Amino acid sequence: MSTSGCRNLRRGGPQGVAVLLLTIILLAPQWAAAARINEISESNLADRAIRFFAFQDPSLRYALAGSMMLGICCGLMGTFLVVRKLALMGDALSHAVLPGVALGFLWNMTKDPLAIFVGATIAGLLGAGTVQLIRNTTKHKEDAALGFVLASFFGAGICLFTMIQNLPGGNKSGLDKFMFGQAASLGRGDVLLLAVVTVLTLVAVLAFYKEYSLTSFDSAFARSIGLPVQLFHYSLMLLLAFAIVASLQAVGVVLVSAMLVIPAAAAFLLTDRLGMMLVLSAIFGMTAGGMGAFFSFVGRNLPTGPFMVLSAAAVFVAALLFGPRHGIAARWWRQRSRAERTQRENTLKSIYHVLEAADFRIEGASLADLAEKRRETLEEAQSQARELERHHLASLRNEVVSLTPQGWQRACEIVRNHRLWELYLTNAAQIAADHVHEDAEIIEHVLGEDNVRQLEKRLNYATRDPHGKLIPGLEDIRQGRSALIGTRATGYGGGGPKP
Amino acid sequence: MMASATSAFVPAFDWSTVIVNPWMIDFPITFWTVLMGFCVTAACGLVGNYLLLRRMALVGDAISHSILAGLVIAFMIFRTTNVWVAMTGALAAGFVTVLMIEFIHKQSRVKPDAAICITFTSLFALGVALMSALESKGNIHLDAECVLYGEIAFVALEPPFVFAGREMGPPSVLIMALVLLVIGVMIFAFYKELLVTAFDPGLSRSLGMRTAVWHYGLMAALAIVIVFAFESVGAILAVAMLIVPPMFAAQLSNRMRPRIALTVLHAALSSVIGYHLSVWLVCSAAGAMVVAASLLFVLAWVGTGVTHRLRRVETSDAVPERA
Numbered sequence: 020m021s022t023s024g025c026r027n028l029r030r031g032g033p034q035g036v037a038v039l040l041l042t043i044i045l046l047a048p049q050w051a052a053a054a055r056i057n058e059i060s061e062s063n064l065a066d067r068a069i070r071f072f073a074f075q076d077p078s079l080r081y082a083l084a085g086s087m088m089l090g091i092c093c094g095l096m097g098t099f100l101v102v103r104k105l106a107l108m109g110d111a112l113s114h115a116v117l118p119g120v121a122l123g124f125l126w127n128m129t130k131d132p133l134a135i136f137v138g139a140t141i142a143g144l145l146g147a148g149t150v151q152l153i154r155n156t157t158k159h160k161e162d163a164a165l166g167f168v169l170a171s172f173f174g175a176g177i178c179l180f181t182m183i184q185n186l187p188g189g190n191k192s193g194l195d196k197f198m199f200g201q202a203a204s205l206g207r208g209d210v211l212l213l214a215v216v217t218v219l220t221l222v223a224v225l226a227f228y229k230e231y232s233l234t235s236f237d238s239a240f241a242r243s244i245g246l247p248v249q250l251f252h253y254s255l256m257l258l259l260a261f262a263i264v265a266s267l268q269a270v271g272v273v274l275v276s277a278m279l280v281i282p283a284a285a286a287f288l289l290t291d292r293l294g295m296m297l298v299l300s301a302i303f304g305m306t307a308g309g310m311g312a313f314f315s316f317v318g319r320n321l322p323t324g325p326f327m328v329l330s331a332a333a334v335f336v337a338a339l340l341f342g343p344r345h346g347i348a349a350r351w352w353r354q355r356s357r358a359e360r361t362q363r364e365n366t367l368k369s370i371y372h373v374l375e376a377a378d379f380r381i382e383g384a385s386l387a388d389l390a391e392k393r394r395e396t397l398e399e400a401q402s403q404a405r406e407l408e409r410h411h412l413a414s415l416r417n418e419v420v421s422l423t424p425q426g427w428q429r430a431c432e433i434v435r436n437h438r439l440w441e442l443y444l445t446n447a448a449q450i451a452a453d454h455v456h457e458d459a460e461i462i463e464h465v466l467g468e469d470n471v472r473q474l475e476k477r478l479n480y481a482t483r484d485p486h487g488k489l490i491p492g493l494e495d496i497r498q499g500r501s502a503l504i505g506t507r508a509t510g511y512g513g514g515g516p517k518p
Numbered sequence: 519m520m521a522s523a524t525s526a527f528v529p530a531f532d533w534s535t536v537i538v539n540p541w542m543i544d545f546p547i548t549f550w551t552v553l554m555g556f557c558v559t560a561a562c563g564l565v566g567n568y569l570l571l572r573r574m575a576l577v578g579d580a581i582s583h584s585i586l587a588g589l590v591i592a593f594m595i596f597r598t599t600n601v602w603v604a605m606t607g608a609l610a611a612g613f614v615t616v617l618m619i620e621f622i623h624k625q626s627r628v629k630p631d632a633a634i635c636i637t638f639t640s641l642f643a644l645g646v647a648l649m650s651a652l653e654s655k656g657n658i659h660l661d662a663e664c665v666l667y668g669e670i671a672f673v674a675l676e677p678p679f680v681f682a683g684r685e686m687g688p689p690s691v692l693i694m695a696l697v698l699l700v701i702g703v704m705i706f707a708f709y710k711e712l713l714v715t716a717f718d719p720g721l722s723r724s725l726g727m728r729t730a731v732w733h734y735g736l737m738a739a740l741a742i743v744i745v746f747a748f749e750s751v752g753a754i755l756a757v758a759m760l761i762v763p764p765m766f767a768a769q770l771s772n773r774m775r776p777r778i779a780l781t782v783l784h785a786a787l788s789s790v791i792g793y794h795l796s797v798w799l800v801c802s803a804a805g806a807m808v809v810a811a812s813l814l815f816v817l818a819w820v821g822t823g824v825t826h827r828l829r830r831v832e833t834s835d836a837v838p839e840r841a
Contacts, residue, residue: 106632107576110639156823163765166575167815170758181801199646266603273583282644284632287617321650328643335636339626347625 075379079316082202082269085210086308086323089266089278092217094304095224096262097283098297099255102235106284108150110276111165112256113263115146117176117272120197120264121183128186132208136264143260146172147253153331173272193372200271200324202312209268216265220258224297231255232293270311271324280308281331285338288345307331359406361464366403367430368437368463369393370420375488383413383421432471436463438484439474446478446486452485529800536798548793549690555755555789555807557694558747561701562756563763563781565740567774570676570764571716576631577616577737578760580638582744582753584615586645589748594648605745611740616734690746697746699737704776712736713774755804762811763788769818788814 069409102108112129119142123135146168153164224231233241234251242248263275270278286299311327318326340347369392373384384392390400404420407413422430437459444455466474484490540548562578569575585608592607615637622633679689705712715724716730722729740760747756767780791814792807799806 101629101632102631104631106629106635110576110579110635153819157769157819159768160573161766162573162575163570163761166579166757166761167765167812169579170754170761170808171812171815174805174812177805178796178799178801178809181805182799185800188710211589214628255744274639274643276635277643280632280635281639284628284636287628288626289631322646325645325647325650330586332636332640332643335640339622345627379709 031271035314038104038319078203080204081207081210081329082316083309083312085205085213085269085314086202086327087305088217089269090304090306090308091301092220092262093266093278094282094300095220095297096259097279098286098300099235100279101283101287102293106280109163109259109279110257111150111169112143112146113272113275114169116264116267117173118142118179120267121179124183136212139264139267140260142172143263144257147256197267198271198273199322200269200274202269202315202323205268213265216261220262223258269323270327271322274324274328275329278304278331281328281335286337286340288342293345300406303331303334317462363407363410363412364429364433364464366407367426368433370422371430371434383419386418386420389420428496431491433463436466436471438488438490439478441470442478442484443474443483455485525693529798531798536794540797548750551803552789552793554691554694554751555792556785558751558755559759559763559785559789560782561698561743562747562759563785564701564705565743565779566760566764567767567777568712568716568736569760570768573762576634578744579757580619580634580742581612581615582640582748582757583638585611585744587611587641590645590648608745609741611641616737624819624828636826643736643788694746697743701743704739704794751804756809758808758811762815766815766818769822784814818836
């Protein structure tokens with residue numbers, strides 16, 4: 020994974036999109052700052068939606084720019100959390116920054132973004148350090164350490180918050196907005212802070228993409244080539260703390276972790292490449308951020324965080340259900356079509372067996388014989404014959420199923436796979452002849468031509484399976500049923516390839 | 519600037535106001551608050567012991583967040599804040615959470631930790647979104663922050679439950695005590711089953727125990743405890759107490775019976791110390807109880823670390839002598 024991952028680093032695609040993202044980020048604050056000041060008035064939902072897309076309100080521009088950048092930087096960081104299986108670290112850290120926010124506010128009793136940023140970052144790093152310390156010095160596992168940091172720091176934060184509320188001027192501090200987020204309360208400073216953090220994250224990820232992906236996927240290999248793995252881990256934690264702290268104002272303490280994990284998990288379901296995952300995750304995060312700002316604005320200053328998270332969750336559910344490769348629908352479809360193919364091949368095999376029982380003297384198998392062979396009712400046998408007919412493998416006339424050349428070939432192949440595998444298991448794996456059938460029943464549908472060639476070679480082009488039945492060879496398959504009449508066909512002994 | 523803010527911020531410690539008066543002058547408030555704190559902490563801690571063993575410490579966190587969605591949806595359907603309606607909704611939400619985590623984890627390649635995070639944050643977001651939508655329509659005022667970190671001190675102000683003409687105490691404390699009693703009886707009655715299924719699923723299966731039944735039974739107990747705790751003290755106390763007391767107990771003992779006893783002891787200590795801390799600092803009692811509980815764990819952590827270090831020094835001294 021690591022080497023193939025590295026080779027794909029320098030592909031143009033992700034980088035092009037990254038440059039695009041960078042442009043958006045750099046332009047967004049300008050664009051927000053250039054807003055004209057309009058007064059906000061009460062109006063109905065449709066009017067507000069129109070106002071949203073007119074981008075007239077300066078607070079709206081800040082909110083939208085901030086939310087989208089938040090989505091980008093959380094999406095980028097979340098990708099590393101998800102591939103490093105640190106998803107809950109994001110949750111723990113987002114709760115752990117709360118006392119830092121309170122202390123930052125206490126610094127000079129204002130919501131100075133910088134002071135809060137510094138305080139919260141320190142608290143976040145302290146939390147990450149505590150997790151590491153608990154893991155190193157006690158027998159407690161990662162989840163307990165994370166839970167402890169989450170709960171104790173959050174508890175301390177709550178205490179500090181309630182103490183602040185008792186102070187003169189603390190009541191209208193607006194610190195409660197940190198719980199669930201209010202993008203509308205984003206100021207120019209907050210948006211600038213978000214922009215700086217997002218650019219920093221993007222630059223760090225681009226500059227050290229190779230190192231980060233290597234340490235994420237194969238830390239042992241990274242250590243062996245002399246990379247400072249711990250340093251990269253802590254730099255990621257620092258960036259994570261930055262992302263969380265910058266996002267607090269817009270999305271809230273409780274839901275930052277959702278913005279970190281959900282877009283990244285959705286991207287994880289859609290691609291196997293880290294670069295692509297980063298890009299998709301950033302795009303999903305940005306979209307969710309924009310949607311959150313939109314709903315919050317249209318619904319008259321509803322909290323932004325929940326709507327952002329619900330938008331992201333909708334993306335995740337879509338990816339979970341309809342992802343092209345790992346989606347549930349795609350997998351269900353694949354399983355279904357595989358089951359249908361197996362069913363068809365089993366019917367073909369039964370037809371072969373019926374023909375074989377008659378020394379291949381008859382043209383086709385009667386439905387009655389087929390039903391008996393498969394231990395099914397006539398109707399079921401008929402519906403399966405129809406199924407074969409639909410795939411041009413057999414034709415059904417006068418209650419008799421005769422194989423087409425195509426069907427004959429496939430039937431021979433399946434029987435050959437089955438009997439070769441039985442022979443292989445008895446000869447090479449020393450399994451008793453009466454125990455090999457079940458295994459062969461499964462493998463006959465998945466053996467590829469290459470494996471069959473190898474098996475044939477290993478078994479010296481044997482002609483009879485452990486039960487003394489003929490193994491149809493390549494020549495038999497090519498010549499068709501008539502060649503096997505009276506079992507004159509000799510498998511590999513006759514027309515097959517020379518050993 | 520900082521110094522002056524700090525001096526106003528942290529009130530002076532006064533023995534009589536912080537330690538004596540709560541038990542003399544404000545006895546009912548102190549008593550019921552501390553008792554509530556103890557019941558919640560002990561009930562959560564007892565269930566948490568098994569979660570810790572199963573490495574599911576954060577599932578409690580997940581359930582306690584997603585329960586909010588259950589409460590709000592139950593309210594929207596039945597239009598009442600009746601405790602049993604809320605209870606049903608919350609319990610359903612708890613089960614939905616567990617099932618969703620398992621579904622995402624089994625049906626996709628998303629790892630369990632991410633599955634937990636996705637599930638509870640989405641459900642919590644749904645809860646807050648619905649709540650704020652209700653609020654903006656003016657139907658009801660559910661305070662999201664109150665739900666999160668609750669106010670345990672309010673339990674003492676509830677109208678007391680009257681039984682046979684006598685005032686028994688605030689109903690939520692009585693209910694919580696009942697929950698604690700039920701949990702205690704359950705643990706006593708099914709001690710062996712709970713222990714074996716937590717430690718060794720293979721052995722428990724071979725002994726004929728249904729591991730899935732015990733797993734979901736534990737989840738149900740967890741959901742019930744969280745719901746009742748949630749009603750009065752908020753999510754954060756419940757989450758913290760699912761994790762911290764068991765960690766404290768596990769730090770001090772490797773055996774289950776002492777751990778259970780230590781959990782209860784920790785619950786008593788942290789509720790009393792936490793309450794006095796909140797009286798001194800004039801802050802949220804639930805938050806202060808969490809802080810006290812965490813400090814107790816840190817004490818145990820440092821204490822065991824020091825004794826380990828001492829023991830190692832002793833043995834390392836002994837080695838050269840033997841050599």
